[in-house]
Structure formats: structure tokens, C-alpha cells
Amino acid sequence: EAGVTQSPTHLIKTRGQQATLRCSPISGHTSVYWYQQALGLGLQFLLWYDEGEERNRGNFPPRFSGRQFPNYSSELNVNALELEDSALYLCASSLYSGTGISHFYYEQYFGPGTRLTVT
Amino acid sequence: AQSVTQLDSHVSVSEGTPVLLRCNYSSSYSPSLFWYVQHPNKGLQLLLKYTSAATLVKGINGFEAEFKKSETSFHLTKPSAHMSDAAEYFCVVSPYQFYFGTGTSLTVIP
Numbered sequence: 001e002a003g004v005t006q007s008p009t010h011l012i013k014t015r016g017q018q019a020t021l022r023c024s025p026i027s028g029h030t031s032v033y034w035y036q037q038a039l040g041l042g043l044q045f046l047l048w049y050d051e052g053e054e055r056n057r058g059n060f061p062p063r064f065s066g067r068q069f070p071n072y073s074s075e076l077n078v079n080a081l082e083l084e085d086s087a088l089y090l091c092a093s094s095l096y097s098g099t100g101i102s103h104f105y106y107e108q109y110f111g112p113g114t115r116l117t118v119t
Numbered sequence: 120a121q122s123v124t125q126l127d128s129h130v131s132v133s134e135g136t137p138v139l140l141r142c143n144y145s146s147s148y149s150p151s152l153f154w155y156v157q158h159p160n161k162g163l164q165l166l167l168k169y170t171s172a173a174t175l176v177k178g179i180n181g182f183e184a185e186f187k188k189s190e191t192s193f194h195l196t197k198p199s200a201h202m203s204d205a206a207e208y209f210c211v212v213s214p215y216q217f218y219f220g221t222g223t224s225l226t227v228i229p
Contacts, residue, residue, distance in 0.1 A: 004162075033217070035219075042219060042220075042221045042222055043209065043219040043222075045216065045217065045218075045219075048216065056216055090162060090163065092163075092217075107153060107165050107168050108165075108217060109165070110155075110162040110163040110164070111162050112161060112162040113161075113162050
């Protein structure tokens with residue numbers, strides 16, 4: 001079974017440009033999560049998509065946005081890139097579906113990440 | 120509110136000696152707890168998870184963790200460290216959204 005895939009592996013942009021990162025979840029998973037892992041800051045939750053809708057958002061500015069497609073793949077867009085956006089962006093998928101608190105806590109499976117460098 | 124505290128940012132052990140990585144959590148709900156490992160320049164790999172079944176959870180590569188509700192802890196252990204265990208380890212608490220600890224870097228000395 002294929003795992004979570006992300007593309008591209010590396011992305012180099014200049015300040016002010018836009019970056020688009022892509023993620024394909026494990027087959028059958030409906031939820032996709034995006035995380036930013038910047039040096040010294042640990043993993044920061046960015047966005048959660050489930051069944052095509054944004055379910056939750058971390059403490060990031062609106063220039064971080066994304067979407068989930070009908071096939072459950074997802075795209076993360078970062079507009080007006082700043083130097084501090086340089087980080088490893090990780091995508092994860094899980095079986096979780098629905099809103100609110102669930103008694104079924106599904107583990108998340110992570111992709112290898114996209115290394116974004118802003119110069 | 121949910122949160123995780125990994126009590127050690129860095130742990131160093133000799134090969135063949137036990138590993139203990141400490142994690143305390145806070146959760147308003149009955150939590151699920153996870154440990155993930157991240158090798159350099161790689162994504163995260165699930166080591167083990169606790170979801171209100173047995174309090175002693177066995178994971179991959181000889182790791183295990185014990186859920187102690189009274190102490191709000193979920194420490195990760197391994198009886199004998201191997202060189203390949205050198206990595207960053209993350210403790211995670213959930214429901215429905217993952218809250219990551221800041222990570223513990225494990226160094227294994229030959």
C-alpha cells in the first residue's frame with residue numbers, strides 16, 4: 001500500500017512569491033493535515049481538511065491557505081512568501097472523518113515532507 | 120485544553136543501555152497518545168499509540184510506553200538502545216487534533 005506522498009521534495013522561492021505544495025493521502029483516508037516544521041520551533045499545526053472542507057486551522061496568517069480535492073488529495077498555498085516561511089512542510093493523512101470529538105482517535109501517517117527555502 | 124510536555128530536549132545513552140524518554144500530557148478529554156520518531160530529513164513514523172485499551176503499549180523496534188493516568192504521563196522506553204535509534208522523538212496527544220511535544224533528540228553513543 002502506498003504511503004502519503006508529497007511533491008515537490010524541495011522548493012526554492014524568493015520573497016514575495018507564491019508556493020504551492022501538494023499531498024496525496026493514503027488510499028481510503030479522508031482527512032489531510034498540514035504541519036510546518038521550522039528550525040527550532042517544532043511541529044506547528046497549519047490546517048486540517050476532511051471530506052473537502054477545512055475543519056480546523058492553526059495560528060497562521062491567512063496567506064497560508066489550501067484546499068482538498070474530491071479525490072482527497074490536498075494543496076497548500078503560501079502567498080507573499082517571507083524568509084521565515086522557510087521550513088519543512090509535512091502532510092499527514094488519517095481515517096478520521098466527521099466533526100467534533102470522536103471516540104475513535106486515528107493515528108496520522110506522515111509524508112516525507114517538502115523542504116521550502118525562501119531567499 | 121490539550122498539551123504535551125517532553126521533559127528532556129536531549130537524551131544521550133550508550134548502545135545497549137536502556138532508553139527513557141519522558142512525556143507528560145494535559146487533556147480535557149480522554150486522550151489518545153502517540154509516539155512518533157523522525158530520522159534526519161525524513162517524515163514522521165508512528166512508533167506506538169494508546170487509545171484507552173491496555174495501559175502498557177508495545178510498538179515497533181522494541182519500544183514500549185506506559186499510560187499512567189494518575190501521573191498524566193506516557194513515557195517511552197526501550198530495554199537496549201541501538202545505533203539506529205538515534206533520531207528525534209515526538210510525543211503527541213489527541214483528540215481529533217494532534218498536539219505535538221517539542222521533541223526529544225536521542226543520541227546513541229557506540
